[in-house]
Amino acid sequence: MENAMILEKQYDELLQLLKDKKYGILHGRLSQMNASDISEFLEEYVPQDGLVLTFRLTQKDKGANAFAYLSSEIQEAIIKGISDREVGDLVNELYTDDAADMIEELPANVVKRVMRNVDSDTRDLINRFLQYPENSAGSIMTAEFVDLKKNMTVAESFARIRKIGEDKETLYTMYVVDGNRKLEGVIEARDLLLSDHSAVIDEIMHTNIISVNTHDDQEKVSELFSRYDLLAIPVVDMEQRLVGIVTVDDIIDVMEQEATEDFELMAAMTPSEKPYLKTGVFTLAKNRVLWLMLLMISATVTGSILLHYEEAFLVVPLLVALMPMLTDTGGNAGCQSSTLIIRGMAVGEIYPRDILLVLWKELRVSLLCGLALAAINFARVLVVYPGEVQVAFVVSIALVATVIMAKVVGCVLPIAAKVCKLDPAIMAAPLITTLVDAGALLLYFEIARIILKI
Amino acid sequence: MENAMILEKQYDELLQLLKDKKYGILHGRLSQMNASDISEFLEEYVPQDGLVLTFRLTQKDKGANAFAYLSSEIQEAIIKGISDREVGDLVNELYTDDAADMIEELPANVVKRVMRNVDSDTRDLINRFLQYPENSAGSIMTAEFVDLKKNMTVAESFARIRKIGEDKETLYTMYVVDGNRKLEGVIEARDLLLSDHSAVIDEIMHTNIISVNTHDDQEKVSELFSRYDLLAIPVVDMEQRLVGIVTVDDIIDVMEQEATEDFELMAAMTPSEKPYLKTGVFTLAKNRVLWLMLLMISATVTGSILLHYEEAFLVVPLLVALMPMLTDTGGNAGCQSSTLIIRGMAVGEIYPRDILLVLWKELRVSLLCGLALAAINFARVLVVYPGEVQVAFVVSIALVATVIMAKVVGCVLPIAAKVCKLDPAIMAAPLITTLVDAGALLLYFEIARIILKI
Numbered sequence: 092m093e094n095a096m097i098l099e100k101q102y103d104e105l106l107q108l109l110k111d112k113k114y115g116i117l118h119g120r121l122s123q124m125n126a127s128d129i130s131e132f133l134e135e136y137v138p139q140d141g142l143v144l145t146f147r148l149t150q151k152d153k154g155a156n157a158f159a160y161l162s163s164e165i166q167e168a169i170i171k172g173i174s175d176r177e178v179g180d181l182v183n184e185l186y187t188d189d190a191a192d193m194i195e196e197l198p199a200n201v202v203k204r205v206m207r208n209v210d211s212d213t214r215d216l217i218n219r220f221l222q223y224p225e226n227s228a229g230s231i232m233t234a235e236f237v238d239l240k241k242n243m244t245v246a247e248s249f250a251r252i253r254k255i256g257e258d259k260e261t262l263y264t265m266y267v268v269d270g271n272r273k274l275e276g277v278i279e280a281r282d283l284l285l286s287d288h289s290a291v292i293d294e295i296m297h298t299n300i301i302s303v304n305t306h307d308d309q310e311k312v313s314e315l316f317s318r319y320d321l322l323a324i325p326v327v328d329m330e331q332r333l334v335g336i337v338t339v340d341d342i343i344d345v346m347e348q349e350a351t352e353d354f355e356l357m358a359a360m361t362p363s364e365k366p367y368l369k370t371g372v373f374t375l376a377k378n379r380v381l382w383l384m385l386l387m388i389s390a391t392v393t394g395s396i397l398l399h400y401e402e403a404f405l406v407v408p409l410l411v412a413l414m415p416m417l418t419d420t421g422g423n424a425g426c427q428s429s430t431l432i433i434r435g436m437a438v439g440e441i442y443p444r445d446i447l448l449v450l451w452k453e454l455r456v457s458l459l460c461g462l463a464l465a466a467i468n469f470a471r472v473l474v475v476y477p478g479e480v481q482v483a484f485v486v487s488i489a490l491v492a493t494v495i496m497a498k499v500v501g502c503v504l505p506i507a508a509k510v511c512k513l514d515p516a517i518m519a520a521p522l523i524t525t526l527v528d529a530g531a532l533l534l535y536f537e538i539a540r541i542i543l544k545i
Numbered sequence: 546m547e548n549a550m551i552l553e554k555q556y557d558e559l560l561q562l563l564k565d566k567k568y569g570i571l572h573g574r575l576s577q578m579n580a581s582d583i584s585e586f587l588e589e590y591v592p593q594d595g596l597v598l599t600f601r602l603t604q605k606d607k608g609a610n611a612f613a614y615l616s617s618e619i620q621e622a623i624i625k626g627i628s629d630r631e632v633g634d635l636v637n638e639l640y641t642d643d644a645a646d647m648i649e650e651l652p653a654n655v656v657k658r659v660m661r662n663v664d665s666d667t668r669d670l671i672n673r674f675l676q677y678p679e680n681s682a683g684s685i686m687t688a689e690f691v692d693l694k695k696n697m698t699v700a701e702s703f704a705r706i707r708k709i710g711e712d713k714e715t716l717y718t719m720y721v722v723d724g725n726r727k728l729e730g731v732i733e734a735r736d737l738l739l740s741d742h743s744a745v746i747d748e749i750m751h752t753n754i755i756s757v758n759t760h761d762d763q764e765k766v767s768e769l770f771s772r773y774d775l776l777a778i779p780v781v782d783m784e785q786r787l788v789g790i791v792t793v794d795d796i797i798d799v800m801e802q803e804a805t806e807d808f809e810l811m812a813a814m815t816p817s818e819k820p821y822l823k824t825g826v827f828t829l830a831k832n833r834v835l836w837l838m839l840l841m842i843s844a845t846v847t848g849s850i851l852l853h854y855e856e857a858f859l860v861v862p863l864l865v866a867l868m869p870m871l872t873d874t875g876g877n878a879g880c881q882s883s884t885l886i887i888r889g890m891a892v893g894e895i896y897p898r899d900i901l902l903v904l905w906k907e908l909r910v911s912l913l914c915g916l917a918l919a920a921i922n923f924a925r926v927l928v929v930y931p932g933e934v935q936v937a938f939v940v941s942i943a944l945v946a947t948v949i950m951a952k953v954v955g956c957v958l959p960i961a962a963k964v965c966k967l968d969p970a971i972m973a974a975p976l977i978t979t980l981v982d983a984g985a986l987l988l989y990f991e992i993a994r995i996i997l998k999i
Contacts, residue, residue: 095896123753124753125753125755125773127772127773127774252738252739253738253739256735256738256739257739262734262735262738262739263717263734263735263776280716280717280734280738281710281716281717284703284706284707284710284716285706285707285710285711285716299577299578316797317797317798317801318581319579319581320581320794320797322717322776322793339776339793342797343770343771343774343796343797343800344771346797346800346801346804347771347800347892350800350804351888351892353808354807354808354811354884354887354888355884355885355888357808357884358877358880358881358883358884358885358974359877359880359881360881360884360885366889367885367886367889367895367903368899368902368903368906372906372909372910372913373913375906375910376909376910376913376914379878379881379910379914380913380914380917380918382877383874383878383914383918383948386873386874386877387870387873387874387921388921388925390869390870390873391870391925391929393869393870393873394866394867394869394870394929395866395929397865397866397869398862398863398866401862401865401866404858404865405859408852408855408858408859409852411851411855411858411865412848412849412851412852412855413848414851414868415844415847415848415851415872415982415986416844416845416847416848418869419840419841419844419847419978419979420837420840420841420844422876422975422978423812423813423836423837423840423975423978424833426812426813426975427812427813427814427833427837429812430808430809430811430812430814431809431812431814431821433808434805434808434809435820435821435822438801438805440820440821440822441821441822442549448822449821449822452822452826452829455826455830456826456829456830459826459827459830459834460830460833460834460837463830463838464834464837464838467842468841471845475845475848475849520812520880520974521876521877521880524873524876524877524978525873528873532869
């Protein structure tokens with residue numbers, strides 16, 4: 092990506108300015124940059140002892156934005172290096188959700204110092220945010236939005252936006268609340284921009300409001316964004332009072348995070364909190380080894396099935412040679428179905444009530460796939476092992492049966508998990524493979540026993 | 546999801562109104578609804594013969610929005626049922642990208658009728674959009690944006706927005722162009738709302754513009770959105786002239802689509818164009834069977850390896866019983882690594898240049914995992930098959946070797962694919978499993994031959 096290379100060159104120049112102590116020029120260059128690029132520069136280029144200095148050289152508001160993107164280690168280093176007053180200014184400038192995220196990761200003594208130096212309002216807000224459950228709407232919302240009253244005119248609304256808008260997360264959706272902060276309506280900047288200046292908010296606001304509760308899961312929030320093409324959604328408490336908003340940029344992060352979690356679960360790993368390159372070797376090993384162990388021990392079942400049919404494969408060793416093809420194909424076929432169903436449920440296209448539809452579809456698909464594979468396989472076995480017609484017959488029949496069984500298991504298990512309120516993503520390739528292996532071998536040797544009469 | 550149930554009830558009521566011919570009430574109810582809900586109602590509830598009538602009962606602009614969400618079959622049915630004039634009005638009202646998407650799916654004679662009935666400007670735009678490659682920035686952009694000149698004041702800009710803003714896709718990012726339509730700057734509604742009315746655009750616009758080219762891949766566009774928290778991005782042609790914009794709601798769809806594609810590729814399927822429940826059985830079977838066949842045929846290699854070691858397993862049949870555990874664990878371990886690397890590259894956290902870092906990490910992780918698994922497995926084999934110390938020893942050593950080999954294969958192959966400009970997602974579980982199977986069995990029987998002296 093050419094973009095990445097231009098940025099790298101730019102970071103190297105900035106670093107040189109820092110080393111040469113050309114702080115004036117560095118300050119000027121930083122003020123031209125995006126907050127997320129500044130954050131990357133701080134995170135990956137600036138040495139530990141230059142962090143505080145570089146951070147001080149960025150403008151206050153942009154510095155706070157860049158700070159929000161930093162990893163908790165670098166955040167901690169900066170917090171420890173700046174003065175009490177700077178800590179207060181910085182945290183007051185942060186959006187509440189970013190401040191709460193930071194505080195969750197800081198050691199207790201640093202948290203105390205932070206809390207001592209912020210406004211009492213900010214402190215209360217942060218404390219409230221810290222109480223929302225992880226991955227709830229409350230934990231990803233911000234408290235910085237523009238509220239209007241329904242008797243205001245458009246002109247008065249513009250004046251209010253101009254007055255309080257500076258440090259709000261969005262100026263594109265405004266929220267109309269009554270005296271008790273109950274949400275009465277929503278109005279978009281678009282409506283204000285296109286309406287007459289004398290129009291009253293009450294007449295132009297939308298009352299058909301899409302909102303979420305502080306305790307709703309972030310996955311529900313992101314489904315609503317994607318379904319209704321929202322830029323922001325209001326978050327209300329149990330009494331329908333407006334307490335915050337979630338904006339689309341946070342939802343993009345949520346969507347990426349949820350998809351990554353599903354990818355990890357589906358590959359039999361405990362999802363990790365940090366990016367791969369920043370996760371330690373022990374954490375990576377821990378996230379993987381338990382699942383591997385569980386699956387390894389379940390494979391004991393397959394082992395005993397095989398020993399049970401020892402006689403069959405001692406008589407016809409070719410049966411063993413064809414075994415991996417059969418179990419792998421079964422695993423692959425099952426994994427195709429489970430992936431489609433898991434993903435379909437994750438994006439809200441398939442619901443548990445569709446189970447009969449799905450089963451009927453998978454049965455027909457598996458019959459088509461199974462027959463095609465069996466035909467090719469029959470020919471292949473005869474070419475590679477000439478004369479082994481009976482074995483070719485056995486393995487081809489077993490193949491059809493295995494593909495059908497695998498696809499049924501692959502579509503039923505994720506739906507069953509969903510019904511049991513488990514994450515369907517755990518019913519993915521690794522578990523399906525283990526189950527299908529056992530089933531495939533049972534089918535295979537039973538068919539062999541009947542046809543080959545062993 | 547309670548939301549889904551409320552909607553279902555609502556749709557049933559609407560359907561009853563349609564059956565009872567209470568069109569006035571139905572019109573009123575439809576005007577209260579969101580475009581995406583209207584589209585779901587048309588798509589899944591209204592019978593074929595009621596489509597045109599229901600569509601006519603929605604307001605013009607909302608009808609066009611809802612139309613854009615519909616599947617191509619329903620779009621075609623509506624287009625065929627409405628008058629030439631209505632076709633023209635509808636397509637003029639659609640955003641260009643939606644119109645182009647629709648036209649790509651319509652049969653040729655219907656396309657002719659559509660093109661005959663739209664404005665010549667719209668026709669030219671649609672024709673231009675149809676030429677952009679699939680999944681390029683050009684194919685997902687819209688041409689409906691607000692352009693400003695740099696000598697305008699804020700007050701003049703507001704006036705222009707009010708005048709031309711009605712049918713623009715966003716009013717929240719405005720684009721400053723010169724006489725040749727070359728992009729000179731970007732200004733957000735936020736800046737306009739907070740600036741003095743007499744300020745001149747030239748002084749407040751941002752000139753450090755993040756833009757993409759019409760031919761850039763949509764994945765690059767979505768990476769920029771996620772990195773810089775954008776709401777819209779300008780799309781320029783080779784001469785840096787502004788031709789369109791991509792908005793965040795389209796990017797959310799792109800992100801979902803790209804993740805789904807990766808899930809499907811990683812489960813050895815050709816990605817499908819439509820949601821699972823709307824894809825026909827033959828298409829589903831076709832998307833799956835080729836990959837299954839390819840993998841099945843590659844398993845021939847594993848079969849010949851096994852026959853090569855026929856002697857070994859005839860002497861010690863227990864070796865066969867432990868085989869599925871070994872190959873499954875190898876497959877799972879490799880699939881964990883490949884998934885982390887594929888996903889890491891997809892979200893821009895890992896680049897091919899990180900290969901040595903990744904390898905070093907995976908080597909240590911695999912040693913930790915391998916040793917832990919081997920220890921447990923050694924104990925397990927001795928418990929299940931008492932006295933088989935040598936076999937337990939063989940399979941445990943093979944296990945460590947297999948896990949290390951699997952993790953190396955799992956991290957190298959996706960990176961190699963990326964370097965060769967292939968989609969790393971094809972180097973996922975199914976292919977890794979097939980390769981690792983062969984390697985694991987080679988290691989296993991060689992180790993057995995040495996230790997058991999067969």
